[in-house]
Amino acid sequence: MSEKILQVKDLTVSFSSYAGQVHAVRDISFDLCRGETLAIVGESGSGKSVTTKAILGILPGNGTIEGGEILYNGMDLAKCSDKEFESVRGKKISLVFQDPLSALNPIMKIGKQIMEALVLSKAATKGEAKERALELMRRVGIPQPEIRFNQYPFQFSGGMRQRIVIAIALACNPEILICDEPTTALDVTIQAQILELINEIKERNNLSIIFITHDLGVVANVADRVAVMYAGKIVEFGRSEEIFYDPKNPYTWALLSSMPDLDTKEQLFSIPGTPPNMLHPPAGDAFHERNQYALKIDTREAPPFFKVSDTHYAATWLLDPRAPKVEPPRVLRERIERMKRRAAEHAGQ
Amino acid sequence: MPDSEKKVLLDVQNLKTYFSSGHGRSKHVVKAVDDVSFRIFEGETFGLVGESGCGKTTTGRTIIRLYEPTGGEVYFDGKKISGKMSKDDLRSLTRNMQMIFQDPVASLNPRMTIEEIVSEGLRVGGMKDRAQRLELVYAILDKVGLTKDHATRYPHEFSGGQRQRVGIARALVTNPSLVIADEPVSALDVSIQAQVINLFNKLKDEMGLTILFIAHNLSVVKYFSDRIGVMYMGKLVEVAEADDLYRHPIHPYTRSLLSAIPQPDPLFERRRVRIPYDPSIHPYDREEPQYYEILPGHRVYASPSEYERYQKELGLR
Structure with missing residues (x-):
């Protein structure tokens, strides 16, 4: 495996609210390697956005990192002061937001917004910054950048705005790009273009990307590796193929089989109930109340990670040698069969 | 069954909805729906897809008379429902055609209990006896997977998926024949989406609903619809059976x-x-x-x- 650029170890984040402590992220660990895209998937409230906010040091005021380390370049970002963060945030690690409209200043010209980071960090003079901004705009596929440079965000379409946000994120040549649902607000055709752009930039700049999304189709498109989160914990991680073609955790099964794909005809597999209240996370495996495969031990003890392959780990007691053998839901098995057949057909051609 | 033998429930003919802004020289007209014609047969689900701003929501809203059409006609069950209508006709129309909205938070009045929200359509429709209304409310709540106890609560006490169930109950309590569902699952979480889609499928069979399903998620539309219309810039560019559309x-x-x-x-x-x-x-x-x-x-x-x-x-x- 290539060089690890970012390591998150036993990260725990909680929020204090009027009702008590909300345990948003509970003891998660993962690595990000240079030049790879790691997708973090999960429903809202699973802690995926909070994780990235902790990495960038932009947790809201009532959120605190209770424990764990975020190692980047010899620094522990979990214990960094605001001053120290200035040399990292936006320069080495930058962020692409979900909603490109609220991420841009509506009364500031686009060009100035791209130049801002460069000028503020004193990395370039105004003239150089302008040159660089125009080059960035060209690179993210904005036609006629000289004219667009002097326009305001409202004169751009949603897809173009997201391209601008990406250009701003790339302004200081970061090593890590965090994309927080960058295409959720976009139409499917525009989404495809933005994903192409992100993939292309990653190749060219050898960027490492953390990609947050709940859309599994998007994950399949961008991810090298996938981490599935539920109730503040990572429940399964592995290479993209391993997660999609050989998932092991019942929550991953449920997630994969609850959305129809273009060939789905049968009744959808739906997860009963609602995600747990993180004020009082359930004891044991947090998914056990909604899990039809839950074992008795799930109610008492949280499962450790079981190794499936060198790159694939899943936290479920079903992988314990003493556990009964169960098969994934039929809908999912059939879909995986279909996908494998399609791949074989393609390989045969 | 060939199309000619099926009963047409909704017939949209050359529907146009234009929005204009400004006056005189600076007048600007947006053709949100431009000459759209399609038919929906009884008992089928018709999906309407397209990117945002293509006019799919406006089409749905114009059909149910939330917008005044600029031109064209809409026929429901053989009767013309665009243009002027008598009060009695309108009342029977609103009973028979209902809408489910995208945002389950914004579409429920926060100061009304679930009972008030769900029974409002019945009350306005002329059912004066509260006990009678309540009976229907309980029945529909049960059908959408909620319980009697939920009737006395307020919308903020519910999760997103439950609120969408309330929205569905509100629409279905008058026993409509056509439901216009405008992006009913796109605001919901993945696992909750599947629950609501399955619920829709169940209710569709049980109540014999005809559904106009407006959405941008093509996989969901394909899964849920019998026929699909694709819109682009106010025009309906293609209509076909769901499988046919995706194959050819x-x-x-x-x-x-x-x-x-x-x-x-x-x-x-x-x-x-x-x-x-x-x-x-x-x-x-x-x-x-x-x-x-x-x-x-x-x-x-x-x-x-x-x-x-x-x-x-x-x-x-």
Whole structure:
């Protein structure tokens, strides 16, 4: 495996609210390697956005990192002061937001917004910054950048705005790009273009990307590796193929089989109930109340990670040698069969 | 069953909805829905897809009279429902045609209890006896997977998925024959989406509903609809049976749209080729476009020369 650029170890984040402590992220660990895209998937409230906010040091005021380390370049970002963060945030690690409209200043010209980071960090003079901004705009596929440079965000379409946000994120040549649902607000055709752009930039700049999304189709498109989160914990991680073609955790099964794909005809597999209240996370495996495969031990003890392959780990007691053998839901098995057949057909051609 | 033998429940003919802003020289007209015609047969689900701003929501809202159409007619069960209507006709229409909204938070009045919200349609429709209304409310709550106890609560006490169930109960309590569902699942979480879609499917069979399903998630539309219409810039560019549309997309926009759907299959994603769509390829400045039925039940918006080309591509000529 290539060089690890970012390591998150036993990260725990909680929020204090009027009702008590909300345990948003509970003891998660993962690595990000240079030049790879790691997708973090999960429903809202699973802690995926909070994780990235902790990495960038932009947790809201009532959120605190209770424990764990975020190692980047010899620094522990979990214990960094605001001053120290200035040399990292936006320069080495930058962020692409979900909603490109609220991420841009509506009364500031686009060009100035791209130049801002460069000028503020004193990395370039105004003239150089302008040159660089125009080059960035060209690179993210904005036609006629000289004219667009002097326009305001409202004169751009949603897809173009997201391209601008990406250009701003790339302004200081970061090593890590965090994309927080960058295409959720976009139409499917525009989404495809933005994903192409992100993939292309990653190749060219050898960027490492953390990609947050709940859309599994998007994950399949961008991810090298996938981490599935539920109730503040990572429940399964592995290479993209391993997660999609050989998932092991019942929550991953449920997630994969609850959305129809273009060939789905049968009744959808739906997860009963609602995600747990993180004020009082359930004891044991947090998914056990909604899990039809839950074992008795799930109610008492949280499962450790079981190794499936060198790159694939899943936290479920079903992988314990003493556990009964169960098969994934039929809908999912059939879909995986279909996908494998399609791949074989393609390989045969 | 051939189309001619099926009963047409909703017939939309040359519907136009324009919005204008400004006056005089600075007057600007947006053709949100421009000459759209389609029919929905009794008992089927008709999906309407397209990107944001293509006019799919406006179409739904114009049909249910939330907007005044600029031109064209809408017939429901053989009766004209666009333009002037008597109070009695309107009342029976609102009972028979209901809408489910996208945002389950914004579409429920926070100061009304669930009972008030769900029974309002009955009360306005002339059912004066509260006990009688309550009975129907309890029955519909049970049907959508809520309980009697929920009736006395307020919307903020519910999760997103439950609120959408309330929205569905509110729409279905008057026992409508047509439901217009405008992006009913897109605000919900993945696991909750599946619950609501399954609920829809169940209710559709139990109550014999006809549904106009408006959405931008093409996988969900495909799964849920019998027939699908694709809209682009206010025009309905293609209408076909769901399977047929995905197997033989004809209009270049439909092809582009379908090629952009990401699928949860990494190996497939790696070799997927996106087909870009360039609206300027159409020779509409020289030839008048119109609807052609290219295959049985499959209509496409094209000019004569394009129609000829599409036919050749399908091997019909």
